[in-house]
Amino acid sequence: MPGKPRSKEKASSVRELLLPHIARVQAYASVRPPDILEEESGRERGAVKLDANENPYAPTARVREAIAAFPHLNIYPDPEQAHLRKALAEYAGLGPERIVAGAGSDELIDLLVRIFVGVGDVAVTATPTFGMYRFSTQVAGGRLVEVPRDPDDFSLDMHGLLQALQGGAAKIVLLASPNNPTGNTISRREVEALLETGRLVVVDEAYYEFSGESVASLVPHHDNLVVLRTFSKWAGLAGLRVGYGLFPQEVAATLCAVKPPYSVSTLAQAAAIVAVEDRQALLGTVRTLVHDREGLGKALAGLPGARVYPSRANFLLVRFPGRDVAALNRRLRERGIYVRYFTTPGLEDCLRISVGQPEDHRRLLVALREEVKP
Ligand SMILES: *Cc1c(COP(=O)(O)O)cnc(C)c1O
Secondary structure, X not given: OOOOOOOOOOOOOHHHHOOHHHHOOOOOOOOOOHHHHHHHHOOOOOOEEOOOXXXXXXXXXXXXXXXXXXXXXXXXXXXXXXXXXXXXXXXXXXXXXXXXXXXXHHHHHHHHHHHHOOOOOEEEEEEOOOOHHHHHHHHHOOEEEEEEOOOOOOOOOHHHHHHHHHOOOXXXXXXXXXXXXXXXXXXXXXXXXXXXXXXXXXXXXXXXHHXXXXXXXXXXXXXXXXXXXXXXXXXXXOOXXXXXXXXXXXXXXHHHHXXXXXXXXXXHHHHHHHHHHOHHHHHHHHHHHHHHHHHHHHHHHOOOOOEEOOOOOOEEEEEOOOOOHHHHHHHHHHOOEEOEEOOOOOOOOEEEEEOOOHHHHHHHHHHHHHHOOO
């Protein structure tokens, strides 16, 4: 039992010293890197990795060259991220004083929850959604209130969300747009209605470059709106860990004061700056992925009984009603094909498939056509 050791007595194990809410945390179910997957499957051919919404194309030559030639590995990063924030300000169209970068947007989610949600406080989200909201809330000792989305099209239950935000313990609402894993966006009108509650509204735009839709322009007009973005998906830099947020100025200042000063490495800052400079080329890849998503969606919809949900991101959610999708997922893995399977209620018969390169899609479809028989 975790808790306070009785005074003067020696704690019988360090577990007793752990904070009770930390002792209860469930580890985040993350995806595993390809070399580990290949080791595990004994496959040499290369796994088809469509399980983490990564960009299947390497970052552009300019970005790779900047990384290869980077000279300052022995120097600590600029804790104020001055150059990166300036580049991001230009990219996002907001002042640098409203921008903070993190080690992935995951770090910013974690920091935001930590500065607003304490033990006994409530964070609100609309499920199914990204697992980090639950994880960070648990680590902070808060309670995540999950308001289910419409089971047919995954639209928000605005009435339910507004009600969940009314209680005094509710501090923050976290919503992804496009949402992972359902692919749909939320509207500006919905965001504005949530802002009316006065609670902190976090719109996670990790897939913004794929959807082209943003509420960033609202940030300067509200002291309770945060927009989060990342270089992991569109810019192909998931391994370097760099994301950023657009914040009310006060929240940006508080985050800077509490964040670990060197969490975004020199290399990550430099690569993100070059990615912003080389965005025309990177956005060309984004257009390719959006185009290929449509082709993949049509092919998947041709599988017997499959339902493909419309997506504004770089992945597709596919439902196989009445099928044992856990078993289907296992058979795909045996063939070296990795997609995302969820045990989340309501998604047990679904797979989330990231948009890959045409050859990935070809191998995936060959396998699915064999495994999903009428
Ligand atoms: C992938 C993803 C992120 C995480 O991005 P990082 O910058 O790699 O930490 C954040 N939010 C959503 C909704 C995502 O799908």
